[in-house]
Amino acid sequence: MVINVFQPSLGEEELAAVREVFATGWIGRGSRVDAFEAAFAAHLGVGREQLTSTNSCTEATFTAMTLAGVGPGDDVVIPTVSFVGAANAIAAHGARPVFCDVDPHGLNPTVADVERALTPATRAVLLLHYGGYPGDIAEIARLCAERGVLLVEDAANAVASSVHGRACGVFGDFGVWSFDHGKIAVAVDGGMLYTRDPDLARRAAKLVYFGLEERSGHQRAARAADRWWEIEVSSFSRRSVMNDVLAAIGCVQLRRLPDFLARRAEVVARYDAALADVPGLRTPPPLPAGHRTSHYFYWVQLDPGVRDEVAADLYRAGIYTTFRYPPLHRVPLYRSAAVLPGADRAAERTLNLPLHQSLSDDDVDLVVSELRASLRRVMRG
DSSP: OOBOSSOOOOOHHHHHHHHHHHHHTOOSSSHHHHHHHHHHHHHHTSOGGGEEEESOHHHHHHHHHHHTTOOTTOEEEEESSSOHHHHHHHHHTTOEEEEEOOOTTTOSOOHHHHHHHOOTTEEEEEEEOGGGOOOSHHHHHHHHHHHTOEEEEEOTTOTTOEETTEETTSSSSEEEEEOSTTSSSOOSSOEEEEESSHHHHHHHHHHTBTTBSSSOHHHHHTTOSSOTTOOOBOSOOOBOOOOHHHHHHHHHHHHHHHHHHHHHHHHHHHHHHHHTTOTTOBOOOOOOTTEEOOOOOEEEEOOTTHHHHHHHHHHHTTBOOBOSOOOGGGOGGGOOOOOOHHHHHHHHHEEEEOOOTTOOHHHHHHHHHHHHHHHHHHHHO
């Protein structure tokens, strides 16, 4: 048996919700998607009309770039410690990803890191909340507003993160979330897009369904006496809508989210207490007052070389660890010459330990025990 670094919590309630969808005879986009969007809007504290569900967070990010008008000649600032799909969304629109540095301990960029990366051609900032930690989001949002730069929040890690009660993902002009198999609340797959401007949300709804003015003949038939099958296309786009099967699972997961978050907080507290006195090991930074994290990642930092040996030892012991996310300025395809010492330092020292709501106390204790044993072995040389 392997202790996974990420793992969903799915059970009979989710199965029952899927069976209900099957029983309707309709598994495409329908009433369950509407319910999921409404529930997530309530969770965030925003208007239902500001959200558009998608079949993945990557599609939500691509759509945000389109709505932001990103294109050739534009720069988009993005932390180099980000998921590759975010940078791909920038590059695929013909724009240039401009990678900024991150704090070597917290792995989020500071407002100064973002400001240094701004150029005269900067159209937007695409900001990840690393591991669910909000970072300097309020300050970065103010900077973007002052400079006339659009802010897109990658809140894939931050489904329940906030600053002074304001949800991460709604500080900027756009926000995106993920509900894939490795996230805290899963829909098996799927994403969500927030737009500050409800008019852009209406455009988003068309973009994620072929650019059609109406999603189906049923909508047209409600007001047309005949030929309701004819179509009107407003833009060249593709199909990336969520369906009722995914949304039904997502609705159940949102109801269970408070319990998931409570258990993750218990796991983090257990790690913190057990690892506080380990020589040569650094745990995540404390949260500033008013900040709330989703506890998506738990990471430790070790000396270079030591980290890789410890990861190998843990793997042999049946404990899977990883490093998220390898700095993108090192990826040759992006052709970046950026010098980003904070990210480079983090990339050589950081290790993500297992963190999910299905972990038992015994699982956590085993991870700690094996980690301590590995460090003792490595330190002895």
